[in-house]
Amino acid sequence: MRTFLAASLILISFMSFPSCSPNQQESLEKGLSAWSREDYSEAARIFQPLAQKGNAEAQYHLGVISEEGRGASPDYAEAAKWYLMAADQGHAKAQNYLGILYIKGNGVPQDPDEARKWFRMSADQEYAGACYNLGLMYYLGEGVVQDSAEALKWIEKAADQGLFKAQLSMGMAYMRGEDVPQSNVSAHMWFNLAAWTGDMQAEVALNELAQSMTPEQIAEAEKLAREWKAAHGKM
Numbered sequence: 001m002r003t004f005l006a007a008s009l010i011l012i013s014f015m016s017f018p019s020c021s022p023n024q025q026e027s028l029e030k031g032l033s034a035w036s037r038e039d040y041s042e043a044a045r046i047f048q049p050l051a052q053k054g055n056a057e058a059q060y061h062l063g064v065i066s067e068e069g070r071g072a073s074p075d076y077a078e079a080a081k082w083y084l085m086a087a088d089q090g091h092a093k094a095q096n097y098l099g100i101l102y103i104k105g106n107g108v109p110q111d112p113d114e115a116r117k118w119f120r121m122s123a124d125q126e127y128a129g130a131c132y133n134l135g136l137m138y139y140l141g142e143g144v145v146q147d148s149a150e151a152l153k154w155i156e157k158a159a160d161q162g163l164f165k166a167q168l169s170m171g172m173a174y175m176r177g178e179d180v181p182q183s184n185v186s187a188h189m190w191f192n193l194a195a196w197t198g199d200m201q202a203e204v205a206l207n208e209l210a211q212s213m214t215p216e217q218i219a220e221a222e223k224l225a226r227e228w229k230a231a232h233g234k235m
Helices: 022-036 040-052 056-068 076-087 092-104 112-123 128-140 148-160 164-176 184-196 200-210 215-231
Strands: none
Touching (some): 076 092, 092 128, 128 164, 148 164, 164 184, 184 215
16 A cells, blocks of 8 residues: 555545534524635634634634634644634544644644544544545554554545545555455546546546456446445435
8 A cells, every 4th residue: 555645634624513502503604604705804703702602613613714824824723722622522523633733743742642543533423534544544554553454444434435535545456456356447446436526646547547458347347436426426
């Protein structure tokens, strides 16, 4: 796996609305609306009182604003504070982002063990980015005993959730027979799925692999990709 896994951490996000009072929900939606307009100063103003009242989604978004310096200079310590508040409430995205801060040593002491803990908590909630990040830790042996098979297990979990980098990694693994039985058909399927998201690296890998496959193999791989998309609601 060393030949195809990049040591890059994944940050991905999707909207999720926590359980809260109608008034908090209305305020949260206003904050998210300001966020979508890239009015981060207004979003922060709205999120601040919600976060102080313990709203995990508002805490998470304040963490992102602080970490990325949206509307102000980055403040990693402030980001870590808000991520930790949300992460302690089980917020999967905040747990993943907090793990990344611990890997990089941004706003907190660099601590791979602490990073692994938060990635695992997020991954146990099926958060794809954390599954991939945890897989990278096992691949690199950072904060854990190096274990390529365990790395592939977590990366496949991320791939099954549609994370294109993980799908690309699975394609490479099958193409080269690294920690899995060599299979051009399986490799083509994963490259196809990653390329479907518009990833150029996956498209190049897909086209190059197809040159060494028979039409029957390609047809089988494309059938598997269609079945995967149908099963995961991607059609």
